[in-house]
Amino acid sequence: MEGTGAGIVAAKVVPALKGQTAKQAKAPEAPLAGPALDPSVPHSTIKLTINGQEHRVEVEDRWTLVELLRDHLKLTGTKIGCDRGECGACTVLVNGESAYSCSQLAVWMDGKTVTTVEGLARNGKLDPLQEAFIEHDGPQCGYCTSGQLMSAKALLLKNPHPNRDEVRAGMTGNICRCSNYNHYVEAVLAASGTLAADARRRA
Amino acid sequence: MKTFTSANPKSVSEAVKLLAKGNAAVAGGGSDLLGMVKDHLVSPDVLVNLRSIQGLDQVKEQANEVVIGGLVTLAELAEHPLIRGRYAVLAEAASVVGTPQIRNAGTLAGNVCQRPWCWYFRNGFPCYKNGGKTCFSVIGENEFHAIFGGGPSYIVHPSDTAPALVALDAKFKIAGPSGERMVEAADFFAPPSKDPGRENVLTHDEVLTEVRLPTYPHWTFMTPYSVTSSTLRSTYHKELDRESWTHAVASVAIALAMEGPTCKKARVVLGGVAPIPWRVPKVEAMLEGKRITPELAAQAGQAAVEGAKPLAKNKYKVALTAAIVKRTLTDLGSA
Ligand SMILES: Cc1cc2nc3c(=O)[nH]c(=O)nc-3n(C[C@H](O)[C@H](O)[C@H](O)COP(=O)(O)OP(=O)(O)OC[C@H]3O[C@@H](n4cnc5c(N)ncnc54)[C@H](O)[C@@H]3O)c2cc1C
Ligand code: FES
Ligand code: FES
Numbered sequence: 001m002e003g004t005g006a007g008i009v010a011a012k013v014v015p016a017l018k019g020q021t022a023k024q025a026k027a028p029e030a031p032l033a034g035p036a037l038d039p040s041v042p043h044s045t046i047k048l049t050i051n052g053q054e055h056r057v058e059v060e061d062r063w064t065l066v067e068l069l070r071d072h073l074k075l076t077g078t079k080i081g082c083d084r085g086e087c088g089a090c091t092v093l094v095n096g097e098s099a100y101s102c103s104q105l106a107v108w109m110d111g112k113t114v115t116t117v118e119g120l121a122r123n124g125k126l127d128p129l130q131e132a133f134i135e136h137d138g139p140q141c142g143y144c145t146s147g148q149l150m151s152a153k154a155l156l157l158k159n160p161h162p163n164r165d166e167v168r169a170g171m172t173g174n175i176c177r178c179s180n181y182n183h184y185v186e187a188v189l190a191a192s193g194t195l196a197a198d199a200r201r202r203a
Numbered sequence: 204m205k206t207f208t209s210a211n212p213k214s215v216s217e218a219v220k221l222l223a224k225g226n227a228a229v230a231g232g233g234s235d236l237l238g239m240v241k242d243h244l245v246s247p248d249v250l251v252n253l254r255s256i257q258g259l260d261q262v263k264e265q266a267n268e269v270v271i272g273g274l275v276t277l278a279e280l281a282e283h284p285l286i287r288g289r290y291a292v293l294a295e296a297a298s299v300v301g302t303p304q305i306r307n308a309g310t311l312a313g314n315v316c317q318r319p320w321c322w323y324f325r326n327g328f329p330c331y332k333n334g335g336k337t338c339f340s341v342i343g344e345n346e347f348h349a350i351f352g353g354g355p356s357y358i359v360h361p362s363d364t365a366p367a368l369v370a371l372d373a374k375f376k377i378a379g380p381s382g383e384r385m386v387e388a389a390d391f392f393a394p395p396s397k398d399p400g401r402e403n404v405l406t407h408d409e410v411l412t413e414v415r416l417p418t419y420p421h422w423t424f425m426t427p428y429s430v431t432s433s434t435l436r437s438t439y440h441k442e443l444d445r446e447s448w449t450h451a452v453a454s455v456a457i458a459l460a461m462e463g464p465t466c467k468k469a470r471v472v473l474g475g476v477a478p479i480p481w482r483v484p485k486v487e488a489m490l491e492g493k494r495i496t497p498e499l500a501a502q503a504g505q506a507a508v509e510g511a512k513p514l515a516k517n518k519y520k521v522a523l524t525a526a527i528v529k530r531t532l533t534d535l536g537s538a
Binding site for chain 2: 041042044060061062064083084085086088091094097098099100102103104105107108151154155169170172173174175
């Protein structure tokens with residue numbers, strides 16, 4: 001399942017997620033996995049915090065953040081769709097703000113704090129957004145889901161009780177090829193406790 | 204991606220030295236540049252990260268002007284109380300760029316200096332913008348291309364903030380190997396008739412470091428008038444072929460100095476329809492000294508598209524531009 005649909009996995013398989021977060025919390029500085037760094041290519045050492053854990057990693061200067069996350073830190077919940085800053089599948093939080101991780105170099109993350117979809121659940125408990133995504137059938141194929149979750153998270157960090165228009169505007173950077181937009185908007189409204197107010201307003 | 208060295212200069216002069224030395228490119232937010240590197244449209248050996256330079260990410264008010272650092276992000280500009288309050292056209296333009304993720308990363312300088320998004324250029328066709336000697340849009344797919352000022356390249360300038368900055372009489376501070384220079388926003392953008400390979404006057408070793416907005420009432424274009432009781436009203440309107448995510452099909456930035464109901468001075472600048480932000484002085488002259496009635500707004504809309512030279516597939520832009528000028532002026536005039 002790795003590399004496909006992990007947004008759904010993260011949202012639906014609670015025990016697996018529990019295991020994952022527990023493992024992460026205990027792990028020492030994650031070693032680089034995956035394709036090794038090519039020492040003949042310009043590289044740099046950076047320090048960054050990912051999902052609450054500090055990492056000191058050597059990266060090729062040309063690596064994007066999503067390449068570092070997926071290929072070398074095995075955080076495959078973050079997806080690559082377009083790799084051009086156009087689809088939102090790769091959305092993560094950088095210092096609490098939404099960012100396309102395909103359009104940021106890993107070296108630029110030195111000193112920054114990154115949150116990926118794997119970092120949403122706390123102590124084995126899903127984030128209210130994840131619960132709402134399940135409840136409201138947010139994911140269809142699930143490919144865009146982790147990115148949708150991270151954009152929604154960024155929105156609620158800034159604006160905890162958005163109305164429907166604000167949710168729609170806040171999520172415009174994430175394309176869903178299954179076109180399940182309405183369910184995602186419902187889910188975000190539900191998670192922020194504004195769904196009932198929205199229903200009253202529209203009644 | 205092609206290999207390159209990422210450089211983190213600590214000062215503008217260090218950045219400029221890196222650029223002057225050889226095959227280097229500057230990155231602000233990187234939201235445009237990284238895509239071009241991936242597509243081999245630019246292949247720098249050194250990628251100069253401007254965000255390592257301190258102090259370029261602030262909005263400051265000083266005598267007679269507001270200084271916006273080139274690295275201020277579009278998200279910050281859109282929310283900034285001073286910019287929203289005084290220069291609404293700029294805050295509004297920043298707020299409709301792309302998506303939240305693009306606005307979080309994208310810098311003002313990067314927005315102004317972004318390369319065109321013509322599909323021939325972006326797909327690597329050997330056009331003027333890729334160092335070639337032709338513009339494929341002339342006989343090709345040109346629904347999003349220029350209706351004004353085209354030739355020999357027919358790209359449209361893609362920046363949303365550029366028309367707003369021209370409408371506000373902004374000045375750009377440019378740093379290069381031989382020091383700094385100030386350029387009027389309107390003179391910064393260069394038509395393809397000058398050099399079809401480029402969109403502005405920057406040389407390869409220059410960096411845009413600051414944008415300066417004249418502080419009302421020192422707004423240059425108001426000087427011949429008594430300005431004590433006049434107010435600046437400005438706004439940006441952008442038409443898209445969908446609700447979000449993309450560049451303007453046509454847009455208009457309008458700034459009006461109003462004295463009561465009368466327009467004393469006007470700036471009307473079109474976006475998405477020409478290779479540079481397209482000022483329409485004739486429309487500005489029509490508005491000055493008058494009340495902005497719906498009738499005058501309609502005439503202004505028609506005047507704005509006089510002389511348009513649409514290509515085979517973009518005639519719709521003529522009517523669209525006339526309509527948004529009319530509508531935006533009507534709204535602003537009655538605000
Ligand atoms: C999906 C998508 C949608 C977009 N939609 C819009 C839109 O609606 N409206 C819009 O205006 N733009 C849009 N853009 C274009 C662009 O990404 C943004 O305009 C952004 O503001 C660019 O800023 P940046 O700092 O990321 O630029 P960068 O990518 O860092 O740089 C862009 C270019 O400018 C040069 N540059 C950067 N900073 C400087 C400087 N200080 N001095 C000299 N040269 C410099 C770079 O070398 C590069 O050529 C979109 C992009 C994408 C991917
Ligand atoms: S993969 Fe980054 S935006 Fe599509
Ligand atoms: S759920 Fe399939 S892409 Fe969004």
